[in-house]
Amino acid sequence: MTDVAFPRLSTLSTGLRCRCPRCGEGPLLTGYLTIRESCPACGLDYSFADPADGPAFFVMSLVGVIGMVALMAFDFMAHPPIWVHLVVTLPLLTLMCLATLRPFKGWMVSEQYVHKAAPPVWESIGKHGTGTGPRGRRET
Template identity: 35%
Template sequence: MSASPLSDDRPLKQALMRGWRCRCPNCGSGPMLTSYLKVRAQCSVCGENLYHQRADDGPAYMTILVVGHIIAPLLLYVFTHYQPDPFLIASIFTVGSVGLSLYLLPRFKGMFVALQWAKRMHGFGSEPLREQTTP
């Protein structure tokens, strides 16, 4: 007895890597985002529907978690070993935190959408399967 094609998971690792690059989790070539964080309703290359996504606050929480775990130990190390002026260290680490957050946030959003796509969550598995053509 074989499993239904709709119950099979899609390749997770490949989808997450495509999501990290903010690309369509299905084809990997179409852009996933139309602006900084707005997900396209449909892939412009393969036509995969992406409007099902429900990333919500997940990418923001992951960004805070990762940035906090990078910046806090680094801040402690720099402060205890070099003892710079507090205004200097505050300004450098503020810029670093904001920059790292701005870099990571769309990538985590892409990964959350790709995870939902790969696991067929929130309506991603309800549409009929399209046959993939190979060149």
């Protein structure tokens, strides 16, 4: 079986379109945020992909800063009652979060693929509790 050489694609382009980071063709997600097991176009196994809470953190931070600036500007210029914020601003912030969460997740998976992310491997460099204690005294 011959291995096909895939060119390195832009992580931003494939991520924001939620496409496979290797071929750029196959869809990355099923449903709203569930990562597929593998790419239907090139067969890339997505088991390396674990963005965890990264997308949610970045979206909260970005939308929070932009949303608060917009909220304060709106509040200082128009002086609306609080119910206007509940009816307009809160749903707008929610929609901004939901609209950007999927592209951010795709981007983070693409970055993990390009940088060959893998789960951490822990190894011991010695036994704890053996050897000398404070000031070189032997522990008994």
